[in-house]
Amino acid sequence: MPNLFAELPATAAVDEQFREILQRPGLRIERIVSTGQSSPPDFWYDQPQGEWVLVVQGEAKLRFADEAEARHLRAGDYVDIPPHCRHRVEWTPAGQITIWLAVHYD
Structure with missing residues (x-):
């Protein structure tokens, strides 16, 4: 996949699509494609590494446990x-493709 916009799923995909772009010691870059998905109720990510995320296309609401609103x-x-x-x-949003670029780092 040499292009972030290549091989996108249909707008009604059941699951999010995760595609690793690059991995090196202490660093992993992935493209995430959402088409209406969200985290399960009462589920929180609690990752041992840092993560820098960019919304390339679309939109999303990201909630932090220590913040009142998303x-x-x-x-x-x-x-x-x-x-x-x-x-x-x-x-x-359902019916819309949201593309994230996630950089996981130590």
Whole structure:
């Protein structure tokens, strides 16, 4: 996949699509494609590594456990998530492709 916009799923895909772009010691870059998915109720990511995410296309609501409201991210918005910062995807719009670029680092 030499292009972030290549091989996109149908807008009604059942599962999110995760595609690793690059992996090196202490670094992993992946493309995530959402088409209406969100984290399961009461589920929180709690990752041992940091994660920098960029919404390349579409939009999403990203919720942090220590914040009262979800952050509404749109194309071009990015956030750096420190290790063990509990977070979840509250919403991605159904019928629309949301493309994330995620950089996981130690």
